[in-house]
Amino acid sequence: MRKIIDISMAIDSDMIQWPGSTEFLIKWTDQIRYGDSVNNSSIIMDTHCGTHIDAPLHHIDDGESIDKIPLEMLIGPAYVINAQGIPLITKKIAEQLDIPGGTKRILFKTDNSRNQNRRTFNENYVAISPDAAEWMVKSGIELVGIDYLSIQKYNSSDDTHKILLIANVVIVEGIDLHNVEEGWYTLVCLPLRMKGLEGAPARVILISESEEKENE
16 A cells, blocks of 8 residues: 655744745734634745745756746656765765665755754755765756755855756755655655746655655
């Protein structure tokens, strides 16, 4: 029997926020308990709030927007790799990890997953180095995800983002892998279809099958 695992962060006013980003805010515009006929609300949030996808436009001025990312890249076999105990994922580390050859979608479970319940932003989160990003591009990886709000180190250069996005590698940030074991899954990663924008929040799930899923 297959199992569906939601690896999206819950969005609420207490969630981890990127320093300086637009604070998540919800406002009830109509409420039944106050005499309105329906409950209705509006929200203010950053497009990179919680679990989200970066489109090339995020770091490339003439890059493709979020609505242009092919769904075929966002749905399919993905490998979750256990990288816990590693402070920074470098090329050397990536080569040493047991990532199956031919993997196209890779999700990194790091020590970040042990701190998912913390509400305070951690500047020392585990990230991916530029040389590891180059290795991923050369290895044919088309989608990479990590369990914190950014794939690159805090207050570092944008090289990791740019290397991946120039090569049209999809970046999924803010996934929650604390309850996910290493192995193959079917990934379903659907960002809001926000025309012309550089990123969007996403609902991301993993589906585990009874038999090992081969990458395609």
